[in-house]
Amino acid sequence: MKNIALIFSVLCIQLFGAQNVYLTKVEKTMDNSDKFLYKKDQAITDAVYLGEAEVQGFSKDDAAIFALVYKKAKEIGANTFEWKPFENIDGTPQAFNPANYKIALYYTPKEKLTVQNGMLYIFASSEKNQKININKTDYTLAPRSFLKVKIVPGQVYTISTKKLLGSTVKVQPKATDDNLYFQISSLKVKSDTSGVGGLNLKSGDITGLEKSYAEFLSAIYKEDTP
Missing domain, CATH: 2.60.40 (Immunoglobulin-like)
Known part of the structure; x- marks a missing residue:
């Protein structure tokens, strides 16, 4: 029984300590084969809002989390994104929390993507x-x-x-x-x-x-x- 309890405890720690990414909102989907996922320029007004992905749970492996976000983005045809803060009760934006945050997903026409260099x-x-x-x-x-x-x-x-x-x-x-x-x-x-x-x-x-x-x-x- 002690061994079973120990295994159950380890599984619970792994379950609740894991970081997951979910599509929490889908407004529409786009059919495109873009392989990139770039940060949306705030000045771009032609981006089409597609939905939101939410990251739940803290992880030190940001590359693995990006891979999950990328996968969710491509499920609805997104090629651009931006961090979308949660709001406090009074409507003010909350500070970024690496254990729980939202990513808004968009489709931006390639000709509208700004070239960032230098x-x-x-x-x-x-x-x-x-x-x-x-x-x-x-x-x-x-x-x-x-x-x-x-x-x-x-x-x-x-x-x-x-x-x-x-x-x-x-x-x-x-x-x-x-x-x-x-x-x-x-x-x-x-x-x-x-x-x-x-x-x-x-x-x-x-x-x-x-x-x-x-x-x-x-x-x-x-x-x-x-």
Whole structure:
């Protein structure tokens, strides 16, 4: 009986500690084959509202959560999204809660998508403070935060972790390049080959991120002002 009680307790912990993503509202669906899921620009007025997905429960694995959100978005044909805050009783928006939040899903015509370039994004991990150096300038990023640095086309940017055996990445963006996205992590991250998870470049504890996943992180992480 004790073993049965122990197994039941473990299952309950796993059940209630797991993070799930649900489609909580579907207004309409779109038939499209877009593989991307970008953050909606607030200035865009031609986006078609499709519905909402809700994330319930806290998880440190944001890549896995993004994969679930992506799957729900594609079920109704969404290619853009935005974080939609819950409201307090008086109608004011609540602060972001990583254990429970809503994502509004849209379809935006490709010709209406704005090209965002000229910025270097550096994301911290979801757990620990991260010390990094960008072109000989030191920064410390809090968990679940990110840093934006304006880049100059043609200039070399050296990103390194502040560790004895840390990693270093050098990039030289061109004038026509999109934003550059990297995440600093003390954890071992496996590359994703599905084209959904968003991990496509890794050097030790510096990981280059695919745009869709990076824009998801920029919506649920807090921007850190240098």
